[in-house]
Amino acid sequence: MKLYELTIKEAHELLKRKEISSQELTRAVLERIHAVDDKVKAYITVADERAMEDARIADKAISEGNISRLTGIPLAIKDLMTTEGLRTTCASKILENFVPPYNATVIGKLKKEHAVIAGKTNMDEFAMGSSTENSGIQITHNPWDLSRIPGGSSGGSAAAVAADMCIASLGSDTGGSIRQPAAHCGIVGLKPTYGRVSRFGLVAYASSLDQIGPMTKDVTDCAMLMNAVAGYDPKDSTSVPKEVPDYTACLKHEGLKGMTIGIPKEYSTAGLDADVSAAVKNAVRKIESLGAECIEISLPHTEYVVAAYYVIAPCEASSNLARYDGVKYGFRDKEKGDLMQMYRSTRSKGFGAEVKRRIIIGTYCLSAGYYDAYYGKASQVRTLIMEDFKNAFEHCDAIASPVTPAPAFRIGENTDDPLTMYLSDIFTLSANMAGIPGISVPCGFSGDGLPIGLQIMGKHFNEEILLTVAYNFEQETDFHKRKPML
Template identity: 50%
Template sequence: MNDSNKALHDLGVAELAARIAAREVSAVETARHFLDRANRHQDLAAYVAIDPEVTLAQARAADARIAAGTAGRLEGVPMAHKDIFVTRDFPSTAGSKMLAGYRSPFDATVVAKLAEQGIVTLGKLSCDEFAMGSANESVAVPAVGSATPQTPKNPWDRARVAGGSSGGSAVAVAARLAPAATGTDTGGSIRQPAAFCGITGIKPTYGRASRYGMVAYASSLDQAGPMARSAEDCALLLSALCGPDLDRDSTSLDRPAEDFSRSLNDSLEGLRIGIPKEFFGEGLQPDVRAAIDAALKTYEGLGAKIVPVTLPRTELAIPVYYIIAPAEASSNLSRFDGVKFGHRAEHYTDLLDMYKKTRAEGFGDEVKRRIMIGTYVLSHGYYDAYYLQAQKIRRMIADDFRNAFTQCDLIAGPVAPSVAWKIGEKADDPVASYLADIFTLPASLAGLPGMSLPVGSGEGGMPVGLQLIGNYFGEARLLNAAHRFQQATDFHLRAPEGV
């Protein structure tokens, strides 16, 4: 199909930005088109908040700036935000009853930076409660059009999960309900849902994107990033949302923003792609392995060289993560006590009783589980045995990557051991869900940039994602490798039926 004849929802961020800038279509027309699609596909349960009045007001302002010649690079392009980011004009619940109805007096820095470039907000997207989950099955607030909480449906098979915790973001992009979305990645929550839904997503180096206004889960791991259909679109969005925020985020890096699209078309000739043997052992499903192997052959055809590397402490990533992340969560979530903001129990006898009942009512099972784990490992007598040991191994995991990058430029492998599973299949076995993060956790613990791009199909025709991991501040190289692959293949252009 000629690009000029494409429907608006089939256009990516770069294409929409060019069309709107050339006044071939208005920001208002574009916003209305996507709002209509979001309303027509409420069964997918991607959105938890939509306000057409707010969205169209932003679109009219974008059209005015275009007419005045003061447009930003992404002027008028619509996108939606994961509900873990606070926003002034939409509710901010972090997927939890604890924050039901909460309205922030400010926008998260990531949201504000994108708005500065002209992005129009379509609404807020479903996520696991406080970003804790691998399937988006622990959301506790109703989706748009529903009176009860709904698990987002994978548009490739509505009986399957979309992945988590950024499942709503992945569904919205895959089903063409938004050209792009924000996500957050603590242990793989951008990469895994992107892989499950057949889209592209990138987590930058820890500290590249401000965490100010991101409802905290695990402060030393949480990182924002874009989810879109192509590496080119992710590069544009990442360029807009990254940059120092030193006055408001103590973990923000004092490193200037950069144009991550600057080297998208560089040759891959001589690029060394490391393949860790630990990512290809027992537990990796044959259908996923076949798609990854085919993708690596495509890279060889593009001039890259495949080299073996080792990440010997990969299997330790799960216990390390599930000590450190819950420990930080137990501290971060202590603020939700019914006193300052959020849910408060209606009936209680004293202050302690109010704390207990408020937190029992406001938090879901997965959040309570992680708070209890975190409190335990930080308690007297266990801190040294668990938390400190986990931090030491975390440093060793980072050292494994450092050693590997002396032999290669990028590391490649699967995002997850399998394609998306059936909704409810692992609901009663949280450990099984935790094990699905085995390939994404190491890069998160090391603070490295990582991304997922679609490279084929597995069981049931479900998408398979290839994970690329770069060295610190190597986002441009990651995006270059992904873009060149997408120029040679069409996996990122494929859309699920029925949307």
């Protein structure tokens, strides 16, 4: 086995037994990036020298007997978490040369464990999109079929994990941006409960929905990475002061007896792709054969989820993105003019089309006379969506569903039709609206050989049940072990 193909757990064991060094592992990952990323374009910035320096520090720590689970492990970071001294672009022209003076809390946690940062990965600009085609820097290709999208917005992270250009990655999820690309690239992605992982240093898109989470080669790694990043942070007033369990304690192959899994009847929509539908049905049967009882449940307000999300998220975005004004950091258009002209030309040249579209929608929905009809109404519908889940979880412990209505589409297929693109987020948006955790695990392949994901959602702060179901399912299947040919 090649070193870059290792999981966190496998690499950790080898590092612990001193059979490999972090420098060897990191060099292998960097060489892999330089060998295949010309085709995939997952990385915006490859941190060659810094990564090797991180690896030297990790090796020193290991030689002193100081090793934790992520020590010396090369990770890829979605390019919207601030990394001190390492460019952080949000895949936007407006931040193209932004070098943060501080680390996001999650990065600080990784550094404390002496993890290695291999580089920063591509995404839809400011995380707005479902295909990574809205990146202002480059288009990322799905490692399983280079003519297709990797999903988004954490498409670079997902592609990097799938193509073994890192051992694992961190992404962020505002409406499915971890789970959907994880499904399209055949990897595991977890969106934790809102408030479980600190957002300090995560560049804000929609603050009430954004959450950082792991993107990994298997469920074990997902639990290991969660252990490292979860927890209360006084620097994020929305993070929750609640004890963090040892997520690896869920990794027991003991079956799912006594567990009830809900299948939302509203999710079997007519638009569901036949291969996705079949793979998810098979997965549900597998979960049943592991001892769980699967029952039909109802989430009656599902039909309003896309509409409510695409009001609330742009409203929050229009406010969050007001800070990009060419004064404090980032790009400034230096053509002559007064302050107002500078603001306008900086923002007009710095932002891409989708970002502008969402700023305009958000500003419109928040403007006088429209606020109640749009933002107010959507916020009430959000309450109804949350109540749907509360009611459903009275009858079941977790909910299983598809992640996406179809496998990855072709690059360019939906770029001129934002609404169609939005509608494909139907199965993932609810978890963000309700603040609940959701995981995507590989559950099959389409006739064209494209990966398909199974989503499991749970109650607030019940990541453990997601990991338990996902781990038991994974032990019975080999979808996560298949690799794309590159």
